[in-house]
Amino acid sequence: MAVAYPHFVVSETHTPVEQTKLMVPPAASPPCPAVTLTQDDLKKIAAYKAVEHVKSGMVVGLGTGSTAKHAVDRIAQLLQQGKLKDIVGIATSMKTYEQAVSLGIPLSDLDSHPTVDLAIDGADEVDPGLNLVKGRGGSLLREKMIESASKKFIVIVDESKLVNHIGGSKLAMPVEIIPFCWNHSLKRLVGLFADKGCLGELRKCSESGKIYVTDNGNYIIDLYFENDIGDLNEASDAILRLPGIVEHGMFIGLATSVIVAGVNGVTVKTKVGSELEVDSFSYNDLRNGF
Ligand SMILES: O=C(CO)[C@H](O)[C@H](O)COP(=O)(O)O
Structure with a gap:
């Protein structure tokens, strides 16, 4: 059974793998049987909603990861259908670059297009102030x-x-470092946050066990925090002051809006000055259009 979402049909067969299965309640009107959305369906719903903001002629930052992949697919689809024109994409990773090339999305870079109209990307964590952790996919820089x-x-x-x-998910907060004396950098990073119950490890490829190397030829140290990191700007400054550190995965104050797809519908949180505007749409609203 497909959810009657305006722009796409959720696949009828779902592969559970590691995905969370979520039950969406049936619509009150018109009657509609319950539908099971996988975590990947939710990612796709959020991605498609974001792509509604892409307009012809825009320079668009193309994110990396399983959620952003849906956005790139959707942009390519709209280009192929002639509903979008003259899009220039800027890929945030080699993987996204390859995906975009395979789909025929015209690409450029920041040297030629230093100002990007709109970037769309996933995240590993989103806090109530729209600060993020990114880079568990390795493309943070x-x-x-x-x-x-x-x-x-x-x-x-x-x-x-x-x-x-x-840090609240207790999963990794990635830091990209130069390979030279990586163990020294690891110890210095962990030492910065000794009072926060911080542990760190060099990222390895899960399949080969080899050291993970970023698109920039660097390594990644994954930091794990037992306690709240505290002031994010202070933590950021401390990390970036260490020689050998390239960048960290805290994206502080960069997101202008966040689209969250959940079991009950979609929430769009948008920064308006110092305020946060929150719009929520149930799947019933989505059925009837916004
Ligand atoms: O930061 C990223 C890659 O560096 C991704 O956006 C982040 O890891 C989320 O990935 P996914 O959409 O697969 O959950």
């Missing part, structure tokens, strides 16, 4: 370069990414 050059940066997530505070 190019993502931060492109997203900080964007007039608008829309983050697309399923609701599992929401946290009360950065």
Whole structure:
């Protein structure tokens, strides 16, 4: 059974793998049987909603990861259908670059297009102030370069990414470092946050066990925090002061809006000055259009 979402049909067969299965309640009117959305369906819903903000002629930052992949697919589809024209994409990773090339999306870079109209990307954590952790997919440096050059940066997530505070998922906060004496850098990073119950490890490829190397030829140290990191700007400054550190995965104040797809519908949080505007849409609203 497909959810009657305006722009796409959820696949009828779902592969559970590691995805969370979520039950969406049936619509009150018109009657509609319950539908099971996978976590990937939610990512796709958030991605498609974000792509509604892409207009012809825009320079668009193309994110990396399983959520952003849906946005790139959708942009390509709209280009192929002639509903979008003259889009220039700037890829945040080699993987996204290859995806975009395979789909025929015209690409450029920040040297030729230093200002990006809109970037769309996933995130690993989103806090209530729209600060993020990014980079569990390894692309944090190019993502931060492109997203900080964007007039608008829309983050697309399923609701599992929401946290009360950065580090709150207890999963990795990645830091890209140069390979030279990586163990020294690891110790210095962990030492910065000794009072926060911080542990760190060099990222390895899960399949080969080899050291993970970023698109920039660097390594990644994954930091794990037992306690709240505290002031994010202070933590950021301390990390970036260490020689050998290239960038970290805290994206502080960069997102202009976040689209969260959850079991009950979609929430769009948008920064308006210092305020946060929140719009919520149930799947019934989505059925009837916004
Ligand atoms: O920062 C990223 C890659 O560096 C991704 O955006 C982040 O890891 C989220 O990935 P996914 O959409 O697969 O959950």
